[in-house]
Amino acid sequence: DAKTTQPPSMDCAEGRAANLPCNHSTISGNEYVYWYRQIHSQGPQYIIHGLKNNETNEMASLIITEDRKSSTLILPHATLRDTAVYYCIVRAISSGSARQLTFGSGTQLTVLP
Amino acid sequence: GAVVSQHPSWVICKSGTSVKIECRSLDFQATTMFWYRQFPKQSLMLMATSNEGSKATYEQGVEKDKFLINHASLTLSTLTVTSAHPEDSSFYICSARAPPGLAGGEQYFGPGTRLTVT
Numbered sequence: 001d002a003k004t005t006q007p008p009s010m011d012c013a014e015g016r017a018a019n020l021p022c023n024h025s026t027i028s029g030n031e032y033v034y035w036y037r038q039i040h041s042q043g044p045q046y047i048i049h050g051l052k053n054n055e056t057n058e059m060a061s062l063i064i065t066e067d068r069k070s071s072t073l074i075l076p077h078a079t080l081r082d083t084a085v086y087y088c089i090v091r092a093i094s095s096g097s098a099r100q101l102t103f104g105s106g107t108q109l110t111v112l113p
Numbered sequence: 114g115a116v117v118s119q120h121p122s123w124v125i126c127k128s129g130t131s132v133k134i135e136c137r138s139l140d141f142q143a144t145t146m147f148w149y150r151q152f153p154k155q156s157l158m159l160m161a162t163s164n165e166g167s168k169a170t171y172e173q174g175v176e177k178d179k180f181l182i183n184h185a186s187l188t189l190s191t192l193t194v195t196s197a198h199p200e201d202s203s204f205y206i207c208s209a210r211a212p213p214g215l216a217g218g219e220q221y222f223g224p225g226t227r228l229t230v231t
Contacts, residue, residue, distance in 0.1 A: 034219075043117075043206045043222035044157070087156075100147050101208075101220055103157040 004088045009108040012082075018075040020107050022088030025069040031092045033064060034101070035073045037084040044087065044103075047073065078111045085109075115141050115211040119223035126197055126230055134192045134226045136207030142187035143209035147220070148180075151204040163190040197230040204228075 005023040012018040024033065035047040048055055048062045050071075055062045061074040075082055087106040116139040126132050136146055144165045149157040161182050162170040169182035181193040190209075194201055208222040 036222075038157075041204070041225070041227070043119075043208070043225045046219045046221065049219070100159050100162060102159070103149075105156050 004090055004104055006086075006088055006104065006107045008105065009110070011110050011112055012075075012078045014080060014111050014113050015077055018078040018082065018109055018111070020073040020075075020086050020088075020109060021070065022073070023070045024088070024090045027068050027090050028092065031090045033062065033068075033071050034089040034091060035060070035062065036087045036089065036101070036103075037082075038087070038106070039081075039084040047086075078109075080111050080113060083109060083111045115209075115219075115221045117207065117209050117221045117223040119205075119207055119226050121226060122224060123227040124229070126228070128198055128230055129196055131193055131195045132197055132228060134194075134205055134207075134228075136190045136192070136209070136223050138188045138209045138211075138221075141209075141211050143190075143211070144187060146184060146190040146207055146209045148182060148190075148192050149206045149208070151206060151225075157206060160192075194228065197228070199230045202228055202230045 032049050032051050034049040036044040038044045048057055048060050050062045050064055064071045085106040085108050087103050089101050118137045118139055120135045124132055146163040148160045150160050151157045159172050160175045163182045163184040165184045165187050171177045179195055184190040204225050204227055206225040208220045210220045
């Protein structure tokens with residue numbers, strides 16, 4: 001699976017949009033971009049994933065550049081509860097057996113009041 | 114949505130004893146579950162892949178005789194830390210992949226189990 005690079009930490013004001021970048025310059029054509037987050041002392045939570053088109057769900061939006069070498073996770077109106085470590089993971093989807101997720105160091109997002 | 118539970122949520126045990134941690138998929142069947150370990154201020158590290166009805170696959174450096182994994186049913190995997198020592202103190206997290214068509218077929222994580230060995 002391709003390696004990802006994320007900034008170690010970011011701050012965001014409550015109510016503002018949080019934009020979390022991720023570089024994955026070695027991504028392959030069959031690899032998806034996944035985002036998970038981990039609130040302190042809890043298990044990771046799935047947020048969103050995409051292949052090449054931008055995606056949006058009730059939690060966030062995922063913007064993937066046209067060359068797919070980077071992406072941005074957007075939390076449109078950050079709240080204090082969004083303070084967490086956000087992980088960007090690139091993984092190929094293979095039909096059949098499940099494949100594990102490989103976690104990097106992630107970005108610690110702190111939402112400030 | 115898909116829910117994964119773990120029990121216990123935290124446990125304290127004495128050095129040399131064994132501890133069993135349960136991971137359950139509550140509303141779906143999971144042929145494959147994963148066990149991760151997370152030390153303070155570090156990321157999650159995969160320990161092993163648990164396959165229902167067969168032996169677990171361990172990552173390099175993880176002792177299979179120390180971390181016993183049993184996946185006896187499609188909704189339950191257990192991790193037993195045998196002869197625990199203080200260096201085994203960590204946050205243990207399991208995950209299960211929901212089948213395609215259910216919750217997007219993504220991996221869902223349990224809440225974690227905090228193990229402290231004294």
